[in-house]
Amino acid sequence: MAMCVWKVAEQDRLCKYCSYRGGCERYESKPFYEIRGQYYIRIMNGIINDDILRKSRKKRLVWGRYIVAYQMRKEGYQLVEIAKCLGLMHCTIVHSVHCVEDMLKMPGMYQYEMGLWEYFQEILSLQKQ
Numbered sequence: 001m002a003m004c005v006w007k008v009a010e011q012d013r014l015c016k017y018c019s020y021r022g023g024c025e026r027y028e029s030k031p032f033y034e035i036r037g038q039y040y041i042r043i044m045n046g047i048i049n050d051d052i053l054r055k056s057r058k059k060r061l062v063w064g065r066y067i068v069a070y071q072m073r074k075e076g077y078q079l080v081e082i083a084k085c086l087g088l089m090h091c092t093i094v095h096s097v098h099c100v101e102d103m104l105k106m107p108g109m110y111q112y113e114m115g116l117w118e119y120f121q122e123i124l125s126l127q128k129q
Contacts (some may be wrong), residue, residue, distance in 0.1 A: 037085030070100035
C-alpha cells in the first residue's frame with residue numbers, strides 16, 4: 001500500500017487520505033488557476049516545441065508566455081495568480097497583456113505572433129468540443 005508523503009512542520013492539518021497529521025503533499029489540491037495555467041503552458045510548449053518557462057528572451061518563448069498570460073487575464077484571473085503560474089512579476093504580466101492587445105489591433109505588423117495566437121486559439125477551441 002502506497003503511503004503519502006507528509007510534512008512534519010505543519011501539524012495543524014490532517015490528511016483525509018492517509019490520516020497523517022501535517023497534511024499530505026501527494027494529495028494536496030492545487031488552486032484552479034494553477035491547474036488552468038499548467039494546461040495552457042503545456043499547450044503552448046507543444047506548439048513551439050520548447051519550454052516557455054525557461055529563462056530566455058527568444059522571440060517564440062517570449063510571445064508564448066505573453067499569449068498564455070493574455071489568455072488567463074482574458075478569463076479573469078488576477079495578475080498575481082498569472083505571475084505565480086509563469087514565474088514572473090505582475091508588472092511583466094501587465095506588459096504582456098498590452099503587447100498582445102497591440103498585436104490584435106495591428107495583425108499585419110505581427111505575422112509570426114498572429115500565427116502563434118491563431119494556432120493556440122484553434123487548439124483551445126478543439127479541446128472545448
